[in-house]
Amino acid sequence: MKKAFPILGALTAILLGYALYEALVAAPTEQTMGDVQRIFYYHVPSAWTAFTLFLINFVASILYLVRRNPAADIIALVSAEVGVVFCTVVLVTGPIWARPVWGIWWAPGDIRLTSTLVLWLIYVSYLILRRFSSSGQTPTLAAALAVLGALCVPFVYFSIWFFRTQHPQPVMGGGGSIDPRMLHVLLINWLAFLCFAFLVCWSRYRLEELQRDVDHAHAMQSLMDPRGSVR
Amino acid sequence: MTAPTGITRATLLKDLRLEWRSKDAINSMLFFSLLVVVVFRFSFDPTAEESREIAGGLVWVAFLFAAVVALNQTWAREIRNQVLDAYRVSPAPANSLFIAKTLGNFILVTVLEALMTPLFIVFYQLRSLGPAWQLLVVAVLGTWALVVNGTFFAAMSLRTRSREIMLPLLLFPISIPAILAMVQATTSILTGEGARVWMALLVSYDLVFTTGCLLLFETVLNAE
Numbered sequence: 223m224k225k226a227f228p229i230l231g232a233l234t235a236i237l238l239g240y241a242l243y244e245a246l247v248a249a250p251t252e253q254t255m256g257d258v259q260r261i262f263y264y265h266v267p268s269a270w271t272a273f274t275l276f277l278i279n280f281v282a283s284i285l286y287l288v289r290r291n292p293a294a295d296i297i298a299l300v301s302a303e304v305g306v307v308f309c310t311v312v313l314v315t316g317p318i319w320a321r322p323v324w325g326i327w328w329a330p331g332d333i334r335l336t337s338t339l340v341l342w343l344i345y346v347s348y349l350i351l352r353r354f355s356s357s358g359q360t361p362t363l364a365a366a367l368a369v370l371g372a373l374c375v376p377f378v379y380f381s382i383w384f385f386r387t388q389h390p391q392p393v394m395g396g397g398g399s400i401d402p403r404m405l406h407v408l409l410i411n412w413l414a415f416l417c418f419a420f421l422v423c424w425s426r427y428r429l430e431e432l433q434r435d436v437d438h439a440h441a442m443q444s445l446m447d448p449r450g451s452v453r
Numbered sequence: 454m455t456a457p458t459g460i461t462r463a464t465l466l467k468d469l470r471l472e473w474r475s476k477d478a479i480n481s482m483l484f485f486s487l488l489v490v491v492v493f494r495f496s497f498d499p500t501a502e503e504s505r506e507i508a509g510g511l512v513w514v515a516f517l518f519a520a521v522v523a524l525n526q527t528w529a530r531e532i533r534n535q536v537l538d539a540y541r542v543s544p545a546p547a548n549s550l551f552i553a554k555t556l557g558n559f560i561l562v563t564v565l566e567a568l569m570t571p572l573f574i575v576f577y578q579l580r581s582l583g584p585a586w587q588l589l590v591v592a593v594l595g596t597w598a599l600v601v602n603g604t605f606f607a608a609m610s611l612r613t614r615s616r617e618i619m620l621p622l623l624l625f626p627i628s629i630p631a632i633l634a635m636v637q638a639t640t641s642i643l644t645g646e647g648a649r650v651w652m653a654l655l656v657s658y659d660l661v662f663t664t665g666c667l668l669l670f671e672t673v674l675n676a677e
Contacts, residue, residue, distance in 0.1 A: 287672060343626035350622055354613040362676035363609050366669045370602075370627060373665050377630035377658050384637070384650055 227424065234417040241407075241414040249407040261319045267412035268311040269338065271419050275305030276345065276372075283368035286361055292434075295361040298368060299352060300426045302345050304419050309342045333382045340378045344371040457549040464553035471530070472561065478526050482519040482565050487572065489515040494576050504577040509639030512573055513632060516566060517599060521621050523561045524603040527554050528611050537611075537674075547671035551604065558600040566592055582645030587652070591642065594655040595635035598662065602628055605666040609673055631658050 245263035252259035282298035285291060316335045317327040329335065348371060352364050400408075472478055493511050497503075531537040540550060573579060581588065603624050610619035625632075638651035 287669075340626065340629050343629070347622050347626045351609070351613065351619070354615065354619060356612060356614075359612050359676040362672055363612060366673050367609065367623065369669065370605075370662070370665050373661055374627045374630065377654070377661075381630040381633045381654060384654075 227421075230417070230421055230424075234414065234421050237410075237414040237417055241411045244407045244410055250401060250403055252404075255323055258319060258322050261315050263407055263411045265312060265315040265319060266408060267415045268308045268315070269334075270412055271415045272305045272308035272312060272338075272341075274416070275301040275308065275419060275423075276341065279305060279345075279368055280372040283365040283372075286365045287369070292361070295365070296427055296430050296434075297423075298361075298365065299430065300423045302348055302368070303426065304423050306342065306345050306349060307422075308415070308419065309338060309345065312338055313342060333379065336382050337375075337378045340382075341375065344374060347371075457546050460545045460549040461553040461556070464550055465556050468553070468557040469560065472557075478523045478561060479564060482522050482561070483568060485522060486515040486519040486565065486569050489518065490569070490572055490576055499577065501578045501580070504579055505582070505643045506640065508573065508577055508579055508643060509636045511577075512570075512639060513595065513635050515569065516562065516596075517625075517628075517632065519565055520558070520562050520596075520599050520603060521624070523558055523565075524600070524607045524624075525617050525620055527558060527604055527607045532611065541675060547674045548667050550674075551608075551667065551670040554608075555601050555604045558604055559596060562596050562600055563592075566596065579643065581643050583642040583648070585642070587642050587648060588639065590652060591635060591638045591648065591655070594652065594659055595631065595638075597659050598631040598635070598655060599624075599628065601659070601663050601666055602631075605670060605673070608670070612676065631655065634658065 241263075245260055249260065249263065251257060278301040279298050282294045282301065286294040286298060313335075316338075320329065320335075321327050348364060348367050351367055352360055355363050489511075493515075497507065499507060528537065531540070541547075603620070606623040606627075607620050610616045610623060613619045634651045634654045638648040638655065641648040641651065
């Protein structure tokens, strides 16, 4: 396992470099938007990666509620943390793209950007809950919040749906069409981002495990020796 | 063992009696939402037409913040004297307690709304262009959406440091679709457009989250 980490790290670095080249140089320039459109290769893969991570968080939370498995709790925590980071990238790149193309930074009626913002708020509140609750109860409370948060997602989507949408049609499964060359670059970027997210999650997972071992050892130590200090 | 409805009724009556004698929550809620009404009235100074456009948002913002006051107090009195711990070791079903608390908050917030609505009408010269009875439906659905989640998250934030701050931080993000629906429904009724879609959204939101909270409440109450 320990050997696999640097190998995967090197592979991810190569993939990210290749994806950067593809996005900035190899991909064809968009006809109407010009080079501004290239931010799309960061915006969309980040969004897909964030959504994937939030889905993992939801599944892991349910698994924790059913099985009470600590590993599931760590996975839920880690995927929410990394998901929030990718979600932040989406929320920052969205307005940067929107300003030159739509003429405004933010369209409150836009369904994807706004529902991503609400999703971001929900998962930030999840992380705040984890930070503020006392350690023994954190996993259960957080898992319950994660389940309710995931239940909220369709409502967020439909409530903003009833506002009119300004966003370009979804690339996949919608009416929009895309140059196959652009799609290729997009998918490479997504793969690179997923590898990167997986790498970060993995190291964060190991860190969290270590942290819990350390906390446990401290707790045991102070139990054994009533005069000993905790730290 | 008492039947679950008996436990619900006993808890509800106890809470209402306590509130009736102290009037802590309702007084602070009333004064708070009165302040919101007055401050917004002076800061916007709207005409009757503008009022119709903004009143939906204003009313619900006032009720939302006032409801948090009541919700924060929901479980506080059960912490003193370890009432909640006693409840946890008793064989009484957790959900009866949850339903009682939710109903109690619902009644409290409804009373607040009933008292504040005339003030809103006077201050903002409101006159509905759509069917006004629909506002009643929206009020019931919206209030339920707020208190069912609010009671649940109040029980959750009970276990955290700085619990008074935690409740809005947990409650507001998840309530955003419901708040959007309430505000839009109210505004559409006031301006005479249809609000059917928003009401349907509120109904399904209420159903899903009531079920979700009932399924998860016992877990949260017994979290260790």
